[in-house]
Amino acid sequence: MARYAKHPLALAYIGLVLTPLFWAGNAVVARGVVDDIPPTSLAFWRWVLALLIILPFGLRGVRREWAVIRDHWHRILILALFSVTAFNTLLYLAATTTTAINIALINSTIPIMVALLAFLLLGERTRAIQGLGIAVALAGMLLVIGQGTLGRLVGLSFSVGDLIMVTAVASWGVFSVLLRRLSVPVKSLTFLTMQIALGTAVLAPIYLVDLMFFSGGFELSRTTLPPLVYVAIFPGILAYAFWNYGVLNVGPAKSAMFMYLTPVFAAVLAWVFLGERLGWYHLAGGGLILVGLWFTTRNPPIAPARKTAE
Template identity: 35%
Template sequence: MRLNDNPYLVLAATTLIWAGNAVASRMAVGHVSPMMLTTLRWVGTLAIMVAVAGPAFRQEWPAIKANAWWIAIMGVVGFTGFNALFYLAAQYTTAVNMGIIQGSIPVMVLIGAFLAHRTRITGLQMIGIVVTLVGIVTLATRGHLEQLLGLAFNLGDLLMLVGCLGYAAYTVALRDRPKISPQPFFLGLSAVALISSLPLVAAEFATGTALWPDWKALAIIAYVAVLPGFVAQLLFMRGVELIGPGRAGLWVNLVPVWAAILGPLILGELFAWYHAVALVLVLGGIAVAESGKR
């Protein structure tokens, strides 16, 4: 079996790269503004896609043109929208709240897959979801579950929830993507993501918060353009293609766990007991859910 045909390796690699993106974002603070980073990331990714898939894109242009509105909506909601809402939510809410709300994406995906495709949710999948959510909550609260009693919800939580709903809808919709090859399809999404990010970076300039990248930021932009922006997106599409959106969505819960591992390795952050507990719970929940796959 080729590595590209193993959904577990594909999705594990995807979430590891996404976690690296979170670490890169923290490293970019003070070196480039968030929306500038978003826009330049898609500049780099689009340049790669034009070089890799330009000829195929031209060959499949009739199909792409026929599905232009669908591709536009997917690019805005799945790529630009989620990231923008994530950055904006951070201005109003706490990291604890954001971690817990982001952990709800797999549940949203399973429910969306049921509503859109009547994909049945098994009992073991539900148990797996609960176990992974416990892992995410343990990680988000740093093992102090009593913090849940004191959580206060605000505008940032609502923005984060909307962003998660959008990414869940994107994941579910990937199952019914048009009959377009993955690379030309992704090139179209990348173009939409770049275009739709321009008003956001324009707003940074208008408010005086735009920050051009320094040399460190340029290295970070190169990383996020190639791996999170290019490789991970194609891998995730492949994962959805192999096992469907409901099961693939559950793997999103690995992102904060990978980040908890990469943080200490790269940024020197603390790796505490609750990181280990969360890792065991998330991996165990995924294993339980996969044992009840359909």
């Protein structure tokens, strides 16, 4: 990370573009394995696998910075609860009772949720140019989800899964805002390792209850292993690392704007891997989202809350 220290904003923005790409794949996987892997099992074993992957790299930093972790463990626990434990577990649970398009629609409201919470909790005001960017990007997102017709948007139906997804978005919004307020002075890899470890520990008893009394778990096979590996590495380790770095360097509200890219990436992935048609509204909506991102990120960024890499 040292060679990127001179360009932390460039690295942050690259990571924030990749995060919705990985999350779009996460939504596709969640819908694809809904009949093979129970949502709580998918969430738990995703993080167990992620922890096993990251631990050899992060354990040294955890030992070296243990004194700081011991003094701030409660902060990491709170952040892990809203992110690792809650967000994806709720998303996977929502995927069992609602459609992918509804998940994309609700997930894309993260920028609005984060901007509101950043104002309420941090007093972070949205500039006029940023407000314009939010409006333009929101229009692009609705264009993609509505497939270019108002009737499709009006005709969307909502279910219990949608309410669960709203809760997931709220959880991620709280995490994004608190990430700056409850910043912990440790290296990024150390923080991510502890975030995953504590979040998985909180999720473990929830998984055990579900395993014993409800879902009964799943069978590890050639069908179920690849999705687990994907959600552990890409929307798990990499997306969380990129998001943490982006929020700490450019702020929660600006970082959240990149979530408008999720339905665009989802449409492209469906086109590439599922053979679904890529319509004009995907291209037009994606263009509007990029314009909105340009408006939102053109102002001087918020000063980082803490140093994240050395």
